[in-house]
Amino acid sequence: MIEILMIEDDLELADILVDYLKEYNINVTNYDSPELAISALRLKKYDLIILDLSLPEIDGIDVCRMIREHYTTPIIISSARSNISDKAACFSLGADDYMPKPYDTQELIFRIKSILRRCSLDEQDENKKENSAIFIVNEDKMEIQKENEVLDLTNAEYHILAYLIKKAGFVVSREELLSNVDSIKYESSYKSIDVLIGRVRNKIEENSKKPKHILSIRGVGYKLVNG
Structure with missing residues (x-):
């Protein structure tokens, strides 16, 4: 099963995504607190992170920076903020994708699987390099x-x-x-x-x-x- 860490303070949206993605063999653990989410990353390995930008305690861009300082886990930004400067900041910090809200949940699944497939291929290439x-x-x-x-x-x-x-x-x-x-x-x-x-x-x-x-x-x- 794919394990996803989500950082989303809209709990109604989070519940919808948790239930929907479960049907596709994707288990989502949501935190509305960025600090708790980052603590969770220290305790468990996740395949991917879905990160909102408009969070109550710490801005999502800063959360993205904090995650990238220690983890290479793929990050999909999920945000209603469509400012090009926000997108540029997230990608420069190492985000893998940016989905403006609202979005189709089926598209989210396509993007999750696409990113994980690419990461799997990158890991295989890295293993080949290491072996040689x-x-x-x-x-x-x-x-x-x-x-x-x-x-x-x-x-x-x-x-x-x-x-x-x-x-x-x-x-x-x-x-x-x-x-x-x-x-x-x-x-x-x-x-x-x-x-x-x-x-x-x-x-x-x-x-x-x-x-x-x-x-x-x-x-x-x-x-x-x-x-």
Whole structure:
């Protein structure tokens, strides 16, 4: 059964949607309080979120922002607000769809299934990429595997390599590394970054003088190849 979290303070509308969607094997749990809804997300995994914008405690745009800071769950905005600035704000924050009220409940079902189908395909693609990746990060264990073997890394080496893996395929500047790698202090110099990269290369490259995984981009920074 599809599990949906709905944040809607119009309880009459919420009851209608709960009953209607249940007929299509979709279970909806509604909260009229955004704070309670966000707490519910910490306790249970939902397949999708339906979010109203005009809420009593916190504006829906702010709720969308709060959700996206911690969760990737698909979000459908359901709102009577048709202002283009509201739509732009929601999409920029990561909403997946925007349905102006009133709308046909059958259309809502089509959109729910379309989004979940797309997310399923995206997840399959991500799994394929992960299975073909040379480096795999296990954040819970603070480990990085290269071709299924755990690398022997210091704390700083782990964090800088993990960040490069996260940004695989993109050029990462030394300044970005200094700002985003927790174990590197802000007062560190670009030279210290280069030294750290050299240490990591010694542990992951067959020939650190001719690296294949961490490439130097002259005058900019580094790029990691993970495949």
